[in-house]
Amino acid sequence: MNVATASTWLEIDLSAIRNNVKILLERAGVPLMAVVKANGYGHGIVETSQAALQGGASWLGVARLEEAQLLRAAGIYCPVLVLGYTHAERAAEAAAAAVTLTVYDPQLARDLSAQAAPLGVQIPIHAKFDTGMGRLGVFPEEGVDFIRLLRSLPGLQLTGMFTHFARADDWEHATTTTQLKRFQTLLIALKAAGLRPQIVHASNSAATLYLPEARFDLCRAGIAIYGLNPSAETPLTAGFRAALTWKARLTSVKVLPAGHGVGYNHRYFTQKDERIGVVSVGYADGLRRRLGNFALVGGIRVPMVGGVCMDQVMLNLDGVPAAKIGDEVVLIGRQGDVVITAEEVATAWGTVNYDVVCGLEARVVRFYLEN
Ligand SMILES: *Cc1c(COP(=O)(O)O)cnc(C)c1O
Numbered sequence: 001m002n003v004a005t006a007s008t009w010l011e012i013d014l015s016a017i018r019n020n021v022k023i024l025l026e027r028a029g030v031p032l033m034a035v036v037k038a039n040g041y042g043h044g045i046v047e048t049s050q051a052a053l054q055g056g057a058s059w060l061g062v063a064r065l066e067e068a069q070l071l072r073a074a075g076i077y078c079p080v081l082v083l084g085y086t087h088a089e090r091a092a093e094a095a096a097a098a099v100t101l102t103v104y105d106p107q108l109a110r111d112l113s114a115q116a117a118p119l120g121v122q123i124p125i126h127a128k129f130d131t132g133m134g135r136l137g138v139f140p141e142e143g144v145d146f147i148r149l150l151r152s153l154p155g156l157q158l159t160g161m162f163t164h165f166a167r168a169d170d171w172e173h174a175t176t177t178t179q180l181k182r183f184q185t186l187l188i189a190l191k192a193a194g195l196r197p198q199i200v201h202a203s204n205s206a207a208t209l210y211l212p213e214a215r216f217d218l219c220r221a222g223i224a225i226y227g228l229n230p231s232a233e234t235p236l237t238a239g240f241r242a243a244l245t246w247k248a249r250l251t252s253v254k255v256l257p258a259g260h261g262v263g264y265n266h267r268y269f270t271q272k273d274e275r276i277g278v279v280s281v282g283y284a285d286g287l288r289r290r291l292g293n294f295a296l297v298g299g300i301r302v303p304m305v306g307g308v309c310m311d312q313v314m315l316n317l318d319g320v321p322a323a324k325i326g327d328e329v330v331l332i333g334r335q336g337d338v339v340i341t342a343e344e345v346a347t348a349w350g351t352v353n354y355d356v357v358c359g360l361e362a363r364v365v366r367f368y369l370e371n
Helices: 014-028 036-040 045-055 064-073 088-097 106-119 140-152 173-192 205-210 341-347 353-359
Strands: 008-013 031-034 059-060 079-081 100-103 123-129 158-164 200-201 219-221 244-256 274-279 293-296 302-307 313-316 328-335 339-340 367-368
Touching: 014 031, 014 045, 014 205, 014 219, 014 274, 031 045, 036 353, 045 064, 045 140, 059 064, 064 079, 079 244, 088 106, 088 123, 100 106, 100 158, 106 123, 106 140, 123 140, 123 302, 140 158, 140 173, 158 313, 158 328, 173 353, 205 367, 293 339, 328 341, 341 353
Parallel strands: 008 367, 031 059, 031 219, 059 079, 079 100, 100 123, 123 158, 158 200
Antiparallel strands: 008 244, 244 274, 244 328, 274 313, 293 302, 293 328, 302 313, 328 339
16 A cells, blocks of 8 residues: 555655754754654654654653653654653553653652562653743742652652643733743742752643743753644744645545535535545544545645544535545645645634644654655
8 A cells, every 4th residue: 555545645755844843943042852753743753753853852752651752662762751641550660661740649659659669770750830820830939848758759860840821822821921921930049949850841832833942951842843833822923834644545536416415414415416526534534523524636625514423524526626535635735735734624623733733643644755
């Protein structure tokens, strides 16, 4: 199977990822952690990570230990931070994979220490602070005590600390500025006590681009390395390129007579003789099961008609008389002069572009290209 014969597939432009990482690095002026959780936001964790490292990223960020293990199994040995929860009993696995774990709770830290110390290992950890996200993290007011605790626990080696912004992408500056201030206040107290960890970080993609004061020692960028906008209000600037194109193939083209039902439950009826195409992509690939989706065929926007099936969907091809079996259909990306962006699809689906690309299922074959 190759791009010429696949049913539905992604074309991932690795040169776009390298390019995007380079731009972010120039902009940030500090080292970059490429966030590659959730299978590299659907783009493929291993290939994306390699491209990001080639582009100059020095860290990789994942949500879970098993994602870090995938990287190690693929021979990727750069520093990796697990941003989310890790069960204390996985201390040996974490040590074997030589990854940095996030610690955000005193009891979890003690549990991890109790597991790590008897193994004779030193697990590198980053402390996480909740400056306003309302998710994981110790409140900054308890930060000095927390850092003292982490430095005292055997089997753990504190190398960094971080926080995460709730609203860096919506220009609601009050929240972000308040979060930043609380983090900076903690840092001042830690410095005064000689307790500041080596690597301090706070920025996601939106903050990396739009909040220079929050760059500290490292920026953590996910969505931007894939060339996707953090939000409409914090768009990517010139030079970034979307890495992903989602394609499928026309598998049938025929004229249905007027009044003919299309698909399960006949959620569409032809008004007249209509050329109806079938496409080899469905909700089990990540196409949302809703009416009103669009695709590109022959460089023209055409509507999907009828419900989205598990593995297939139908199109009205009246606007593309030349369309024939085997033709490429673009669900996200460019065809000729026309583009459907992940952002446009997200808006139609009532969600964000993150959700659209992370929802691209494993069975959609990924092809890696250099454009
Ligand atoms: C996912 C994640 C990021 C990356 O966010 P983007 O908006 O994709 O840049 C950064 N930090 C943490 C803690 C995350 O969970």
